[in-house]
Amino acid sequence: MARILIVDDNADLADNLAEILELAGHRCTTVGSVEAFAREWPRGPWSAVVCDMMLTDGTGCDVVAATRGSDGPPPVVLWTAYADDGRVEEALAAGALTRLRKPCDLERVVEFVERLCDEAAPGAAVCVDDPAQRIAVVDAVLDVTPWRPYVGAAGRRPLASPSGWTTAAVIAVAGAHVPGDVPGARRIELPAAASRYLAEHLSTAVS
Amino acid sequence: MSLIEDIQAYIGFDADDAEALAAFLPVARPHFPRIAAHFYDLILEHPSAHAAITGGTAQVERLKKTLVGWMESGLAGPHDEAYFEKRSRIGRVHVEIGLPQRFMFTAMNVIRLDFRDLVRTHLADAETAQRTSDALDKLFDMELAIMLGAYQADSEERLRQRERLAVVGQIAASIGHELRNPLGVIRSSSFLLGRYVDDEKAKRHVAKIDHQVERCSRIIEGLLELTRERPVTRSHVEIGPLVEEVTADLRESGVLSADVDVTFSAVDDGARAVDADPAMLRQVVSNLVENAVAAGAAQHVAVTARRTDEGTEISVLDDGRGFPAEVLPRAFEPLVSSRPHGTGLGLALVHAIARRHGGRAEAANRPEGGARVTVVLPRRAGP
Numbered sequence: 001m002a003r004i005l006i007v008d009d010n011a012d013l014a015d016n017l018a019e020i021l022e023l024a025g026h027r028c029t030t031v032g033s034v035e036a037f038a039r040e041w042p043r044g045p046w047s048a049v050v051c052d053m054m055l056t057d058g059t060g061c062d063v064v065a066a067t068r069g070s071d072g073p074p075p076v077v078l079w080t081a082y083a084d085d086g087r088v089e090e091a092l093a094a095g096a097l098t099r100l101r102k103p104c105d106l107e108r109v110v111e112f113v114e115r116l117c118d119e120a121a122p123g124a125a126v127c128v129d130d131p132a133q134r135i136a137v138v139d140a141v142l143d144v145t146p147w148r149p150y151v152g153a154a155g156r157r158p159l160a161s162p163s164g165w166t167t168a169a170v171i172a173v174a175g176a177h178v179p180g181d182v183p184g185a186r187r188i189e190l191p192a193a194a195s196r197y198l199a200e201h202l203s204t205a206v207s
Numbered sequence: 208m209s210l211i212e213d214i215q216a217y218i219g220f221d222a223d224d225a226e227a228l229a230a231f232l233p234v235a236r237p238h239f240p241r242i243a244a245h246f247y248d249l250i251l252e253h254p255s256a257h258a259a260i261t262g263g264t265a266q267v268e269r270l271k272k273t274l275v276g277w278m279e280s281g282l283a284g285p286h287d288e289a290y291f292e293k294r295s296r297i298g299r300v301h302v303e304i305g306l307p308q309r310f311m312f313t314a315m316n317v318i319r320l321d322f323r324d325l326v327r328t329h330l331a332d333a334e335t336a337q338r339t340s341d342a343l344d345k346l347f348d349m350e351l352a353i354m355l356g357a358y359q360a361d362s363e364e365r366l367r368q369r370e371r372l373a374v375v376g377q378i379a380a381s382i383g384h385e386l387r388n389p390l391g392v393i394r395s396s397s398f399l400l401g402r403y404v405d406d407e408k409a410k411r412h413v414a415k416i417d418h419q420v421e422r423c424s425r426i427i428e429g430l431l432e433l434t435r436e437r438p439v440t441r442s443h444v445e446i447g448p449l450v451e452e453v454t455a456d457l458r459e460s461g462v463l464s465a466d467v468d469v470t471f472s473a474v475d476d477g478a479r480a481v482d483a484d485p486a487m488l489r490q491v492v493s494n495l496v497e498n499a500v501a502a503g504a505a506q507h508v509a510v511t512a513r514r515t516d517e518g519t520e521i522s523v524l525d526d527g528r529g530f531p532a533e534v535l536p537r538a539f540e541p542l543v544s545s546r547p548h549g550t551g552l553g554l555a556l557v558h559a560i561a562r563r564h565g566g567r568a569e570a571a572n573r574p575e576g577g578a579r580v581t582v583v584l585p586r587r588a589g590p
Contacts, residue, residue: 010388010391010392012392012396013388013391013392013395016392016395016396016398016399017395019399020395020398020399023399023402081383081387081388081391101387101428102387102388102390102391103387103388103390103391103392103393103394103395103420103424106391106394106395106398107398
């Protein structure tokens with residue numbers, strides 16, 4: 001069963017998102033601060049984390065950093081209204097999977113979480129150094145493949161899929177650091193082109 | 208007292224002066240082309256004055272004709288409100304092209320001296336010569352006063368606009384976060400409500416809430432985008448595929464209905480692609496196409512690209528109603544819209560993006576009906 005941890009200091013919003021995901025058959029826990037997150041995190045394993053950037057006692061960066069301490073950590077999706085792109089990039093560099101914007105990307109958040117919790121779907125390690133490009137590649141994975149994307153190259157450690165996932169593909173954008181390989185996984189190289197071409201290339205590579 | 212009357216009263220320009228000028232006109236007229244040529248020769252010799260003229264020989268020829276017309280109407284009169292309005296426009300154009308104010312004095316003096324010469328060589332009667340000379344001096348000073356007045360008013364207006372933009376930016380940044388969170392709650396609550404209610408009427412209201420929240424977020428995103436000083440990252444962008452992609456997106460989101468067609472044509476092969484920030488250019492094309500159809504009357508939208516001396520010119524033309532006359536001069540100002548549901552940010556963003564590329568945007572109504580908005584993206588300065 002999929003368990004999702006939602007970190008947002010706006011309790012109404014966290015509850016609503018939990019309710020929406022529960023309607024889809026998932027189990028959710030909501031917390032409103034980095035401290036509360038730290039208390040809840042060890043009660044995992046978690047299938048995915050949805051996290052806001054601005055929290056009362058810290059930021060999404062703190063949450064992402066705390067998840068990376070474990071082996072095979074679950075993907076973290078940032079869902080935020082936060083305008084400071086620098087801080088968001090920092091969280092992406094630290095290992096957050098992607099960034100979605102409040103309030104308009106609600107359906108997209110649900111779509112992402114559903115995919116990440118789809119136990120039948122194999123994983124795909126996404127190795128991209130540039131945070132903005134990572135968002136584009138992860139979007140493309142959701143749109144044109146049946147895979148569950150996860151961050152492949154954060155922290156420059158050997159590739160480790162979230163626990164319980166098998167990895168079907170390693171997707172690397174030209175120039176990215178790829179820390180090793182996964183036996184049995186196919187390797188897909190994408191050109192470092194403008195993001196709009198990525199979905200096209202990926203869809204060709206997958207089919 | 209109107210401004211033109213005030214200027215005339217101060218300078219002492221009266222009916223006698225107007226009469227003297229009108230009488231001198233037939234004598235002076237044959238010399239206008241020569242004076243205009245002399246005027247522009249001096250400008251072209253002067254590097255920083257020359258810099259204000261960007262259109263090459265063809266533009267200089269056009270400007271000479273305009274100057275001849277200026278001399279004609281200046282001497283012929285009447286020196287009324289309409290004259291004042293026409294002359295004010297010259298001052299505004301000088302702000303537009305970034306001409307330093309000192310050139311208005313130095314250039315006017317060239318004309319003054321040429322006319323003084325004309326009087327000396329063509330008017331034998333000393334009294335008539337003196338009267339004409341005085342009238343000409345008053346005329347040229349009046350011209351300068353109007354031009355500089357308009358120049359100052361326009362510069363101040365531009366400064367106010369910049370300040371307004373800065374204020375809008377600060378407000379947008381601070382309310383952006385504050386509003387997006389509550390909007391997120393409204394959005395997710397209406398999403399849930401939509402799941403729980405079966406009543407058709409209730410569902411309609413849920414849809415309305417969704418629609419309005421969507422609008423609010425678009426306004427916020429637009430404001431934030433406008434004030435964010437993102438650096439321009441240029442790369443080679445093919446315009447045709449970009450237009451197709453934007454068109455497909457706009458159709459999918461319902462902005463563009465099936466009965467409106469969007470075409471792209473490059474006037475020359477060199478204009479098929481442009482060196483620009485891909486995401487920003489996409490925004491430009493998307494906003495311009497959306498703007499073209501938003502008024503509701505357009506059936507055809509044509510995107511064209513051509514190479515000019517300056518760089519690449521991308522135009523979006525439609526066959527809709529065109530800009531209302533009162534909106535046209537302010538079309539690129541933020542929060543100015545002719546549509547009841549417009550955010551007034553689309554064209555402002557286009558303008559901001561063009562400027563971040565070192566270029567500009569222009570809006571006009573087409574003589575055959577509809578609007579044309581052109582974005583000029585200059586070639587990147589070479590190494």
